[in-house]
Amino acid sequence: MSRIEERLSRLNGNKALVAFFTAGDPDLFASKEIFSVIEKSGADIIEIGVPFSDPLADGPTIQASSQRSLQNGTTLKKIIELVTDIRSQSQLPIVLMTSFNPVFVYGQKEFVEDAVKAGADGVIVPDLPPEEADEFLGYANEKKLDMIFLLAPTSTPERIQRIGEISKGFIYYVSLTGTTGTKATLAKNLQEKVTSIKNKVQLPVLVGFGISGPEQAKEAAQCSDGVIIGSAIVKMIETYSDPAERNQKIADFISGIKKALTNSS
Amino acid sequence: MKPHKQPDSRGHFGKFGGKYVIETLMPALQQLEQVYEEAKNDPQFKKDLDYYLKHYVGRPTSLYFAQRLTEHLGGAKIYLKREDLTHTGAHKINNTIGSVLLAQRMGKKRVIAETGAGQHGVATATAASLFGLECEVFMGEEDMRRQALNVFRMRLLGATVIPVTAGTRTLKDATSEAIRNWITTVESTHYIIGSVVGPHPYPMIVRDFQKVIGEEATEQLMEAEGRLPHTCVACVGGGSNSIGLFYPFLENKEVRLVGVEAAGLGLDTDKHGASLTKGSAGVLHGMMSYLLHDEDGQVTEAHSISAGLDYPGVGCEHSYLRESGRAQYVTITDEEAMEGFKLLSLKEGIIPALESAHAIAHVMKMAPTMKKDEIILVCLSGRGDKDVNQVADRMGVSL
Numbered sequence: 001m002s003r004i005e006e007r008l009s010r011l012n013g014n015k016a017l018v019a020f021f022t023a024g025d026p027d028l029f030a031s032k033e034i035f036s037v038i039e040k041s042g043a044d045i046i047e048i049g050v051p052f053s054d055p056l057a058d059g060p061t062i063q064a065s066s067q068r069s070l071q072n073g074t075t076l077k078k079i080i081e082l083v084t085d086i087r088s089q090s091q092l093p094i095v096l097m098t099s100f101n102p103v104f105v106y107g108q109k110e111f112v113e114d115a116v117k118a119g120a121d122g123v124i125v126p127d128l129p130p131e132e133a134d135e136f137l138g139y140a141n142e143k144k145l146d147m148i149f150l151l152a153p154t155s156t157p158e159r160i161q162r163i164g165e166i167s168k169g170f171i172y173y174v175s176l177t178g179t180t181g182t183k184a185t186l187a188k189n190l191q192e193k194v195t196s197i198k199n200k201v202q203l204p205v206l207v208g209f210g211i212s213g214p215e216q217a218k219e220a221a222q223c224s225d226g227v228i229i230g231s232a233i234v235k236m237i238e239t240y241s242d243p244a245e246r247n248q249k250i251a252d253f254i255s256g257i258k259k260a261l262t263n264s265s
Numbered sequence: 266m267k268p269h270k271q272p273d274s275r276g277h278f279g280k281f282g283g284k285y286v287i288e289t290l291m292p293a294l295q296q297l298e299q300v301y302e303e304a305k306n307d308p309q310f311k312k313d314l315d316y317y318l319k320h321y322v323g324r325p326t327s328l329y330f331a332q333r334l335t336e337h338l339g340g341a342k343i344y345l346k347r348e349d350l351t352h353t354g355a356h357k358i359n360n361t362i363g364s365v366l367l368a369q370r371m372g373k374k375r376v377i378a379e380t381g382a383g384q385h386g387v388a389t390a391t392a393a394s395l396f397g398l399e400c401e402v403f404m405g406e407e408d409m410r411r412q413a414l415n416v417f418r419m420r421l422l423g424a425t426v427i428p429v430t431a432g433t434r435t436l437k438d439a440t441s442e443a444i445r446n447w448i449t450t451v452e453s454t455h456y457i458i459g460s461v462v463g464p465h466p467y468p469m470i471v472r473d474f475q476k477v478i479g480e481e482a483t484e485q486l487m488e489a490e491g492r493l494p495h496t497c498v499a500c501v502g503g504g505s506n507s508i509g510l511f512y513p514f515l516e517n518k519e520v521r522l523v524g525v526e527a528a529g530l531g532l533d534t535d536k537h538g539a540s541l542t543k544g545s546a547g548v549l550h551g552m553m554s555y556l557l558h559d560e561d562g563q564v565t566e567a568h569s570i571s572a573g574l575d576y577p578g579v580g581c582e583h584s585y586l587r588e589s590g591r592a593q594y595v596t597i598t599d600e601e602a603m604e605g606f607k608l609l610s611l612k613e614g615i616i617p618a619l620e621s622a623h624a625i626a627h628v629m630k631m632a633p634t635m636k637k638d639e640i641i642l643v644c645l646s647g648r649g650d651k652d653v654n655q656v657a658d659r660m661g662v663s664l
Binding site for chain 1: 275283284285286287288289290291292293295431432437438441444445448449450451452546547548549550551556558560561562563564
C-alpha cells in the first residue's frame with residue numbers, strides 16, 4: 001500500500017484535506033517552512049507545485065505564483081532536493097504537481113527515479129492525459145510512484161471507467177469547467193457528478209479547483225472523499241510578506257478547513 | 266518514398282503532435298474529431314466550403330509569374346501563389362471559414378481565437394460575422410499596441426478583443442489565455458486555432474483547410490508550365506501557409522520543400538523565432554513539437570520583426586518533416602526580411618506581409634544559384650498593408 005493509499009484508508013470517516021502550494025514562492029526555504037505549517041495544521045496530503053512558464057490549467061493566482069518562483073531561479077532539480085530535505089523530517093504523503101514539459105526535458109525515467117528516491121509518493125501531470133501517458137505510466141508503476149489522473153465535469157462514462165482503472169492513490173475531480181482559482185460558489189452539478197463517478201470507480205475521489213473556504217470544503221466533502229485546496233493558500237503566500245504572519249494565516253486557514261471536514265463526517 | 270499518411274489515429278506525426286491537454290478538454294477534442302470526420306465525408310460540407318471559398322474569399326487565388334523579380338535575380342523562374350489577394354488579405358481565412366462551418370455543425374454559437382499580428386483574429390471575426398456567431402479574440406497587449414489597425418478592424422466586425430497582460434504579452438500568451446478560456450467555456454464554444462498547432466485534431470484540420478493553397482498552385486503551374494516546381498518556399502511561424510503549400514507535394518520527392526523561419530536579430534542571439542533550427546522537442550499548447558525552451562523545460566521568448574513568426578513553437582507536422590528530412594528549414598533575419606519586403610514592392614508592385622517577406626528574402630539568396638529553367642513556387646501568404654507603419658518606423662520615416 002502506498003503512503004497515499006494508507007493515509008486515505010485511515011481517515012476514520014473524516015474527509016481528506018489535500019493542500020497545494022508552489023515550490024519556490026517566495027523561495028525554497030519558505031517552501032520548507034510552509035510545508036511544515038500545513039502539516040502541523042492537519043493536512044493529510046501535500047501537493048508541491050512545480051512552476052511552469054505557461055501553466056494552461058491555472059488561473060491568475062497560480063500563474064503569478066509560478067512566475068515569482070521562476071524569477072527566483074527555482075528548477076525541478078531544486079524541488080526534488082527540497083522533497084529530499086522535507087522527507088528527512090516528515091512522513092506525510094507528498095505529491096508533485098507539474099506540467100509535462102519540465103518532466104519531459106528532465107527525462108521521464110530519470111524524473112520518476114529521482115522523485116521516488118527523494119521521497120515523493122505521487123505525481124499529477126494535468127496536461128498528460130491517459131492517451132499520452134503510456135511511457136510515463138510505465139516508469140511510475142514500476143517505481144511505485146502513484147500517478148493521479150484528473151476527471152472533469154465533461155468526462156464521458158468511457159473515460160471515467162478508464163481513468164478509474166489506471167489512476168493510483170486517488171482520483172482528482174476538477175469541480176468545474178475552468179482553471180484553478182477561487183470561485184464564489186461550487187458547481188451546481190457537483191454532487192450529481194461526483195456520485196456518478198464514485199459509483200464507477202474504486203479509488204477515493206477528491207474534489208479540487210475553485211474551493212476556497214471551510215463552507216465550500218464542507219459542502220464538496222459531503223459527496224466526495226475530500227478536498228484539494230490550492231489558490232487560496234497561494235494567495236496568502238502572495239499577500240503576507242512577513243513569514244511569521246504568513247505562517248499564522250496559513251495555519252489558521254488549514255485548521256479551519258480541517259475542522260469543517262472533521263465535523264462533516 | 267513512403268506515402269505520407271499522417272497523423273496516425275491518435276494524432277501523432279511520428280513522435281510529435283498528440284493531445285497534451287487537461288481532461289476537461291479531452292471530450293471536446295474527441296467531439297471535434299468526430300464532427301470533422303463526418304463533415305469530410307459529407308458532400309454538402311464540401312459544397313458549402315467551396316461556395317464560400319469561391320464567392321466570399323475569392324478563390325482560386327492567382328498564381329503569378331514574377332517576371333521582373335526573376336530577371337533581377339537572374340536565376341530560377343519565380344512564381345508567387347497570391348494568398349495576399351484573398352478577402353482579409355492573408356491565407357488565414359481559408360481555415361476560419363472551414364472552422365466556422367464546423368462550429369455550426371456542432372451547434373456552438375460562440376467562437377474564440379488567439380491572434381498575434383491580428384490576421385487570424387480578423388479572419389475569425391470576419392467568418393463569425395458572416396455566420397452570425399459571437400466572437401472573442403485574445404491578443405497580447407503588446408501586439409494590440411503594435412497592430413492597432415487590426416484591433417479596430419476586429420471591433421468593426423463585431424468581435425470583442427480581449428487584451429492579454431500575462432508574460433510577454435504576445436502570441437504565446439494570447440494562445441495560453443485562449444486555451445484557458447476554452448477550458449472554462451468548452452461546452453458552448455468552439456476554439457478556432459490559427460495555425461497547424463495545438464492538440465490533435467487541430468494540426469490536421471487546419472492543414473486540411475490550408476492545403477487548397479498547394480492544390481490550386483499545382484494545377485495552375487501545370488497549366489502554365491506543364492510541370493511541377495523544383496522548389497517550394499514558404500515562411501514558417503506556426504506553419505499553416507507552408508503546410509498548405511507543401512502538403513500536396515509531400516509524396517513527390519523530386520520537389521524540394523523549404524520552410525523559412527525567423528532568425529530575428531540572429532541565430533547567435535536569443536532574439537529569434539527559429540524553433541526548428543535552434544529548438545528541441547517539447548510540449549506546449551497541447552502538442553509535442555520543436556520548441557524554444559531552456560534546460561529546465563521553461564519556454565523562452567521568441568522574437569521576430571513579424572508578429573506572425575514571433576512564436577516559440579511550431580506545427581508538429583513540420584517537426585516530423587524536419588526529422589524525416591522531407592522538408593528543409595532555413596532562417597532569415599529581420600534585416601534580410603526588410604530587404605525582401607522592399608524588393609518585392611519595387612520590382613513587382615506587391616507589398617508583402619513581413620512574414621511572407623521572409624520567404625521572398627530566402628528566394629533572393631536561392632534563385633541566383635539555380636538554373637533558369639528551374640521553377641521556384643513561393644507562397645505569398647499575406648499582404649503588407651498591416652506592416653507599413655512598422656516598416657516606416659524602422660526606416661526612420663514619420664507618417
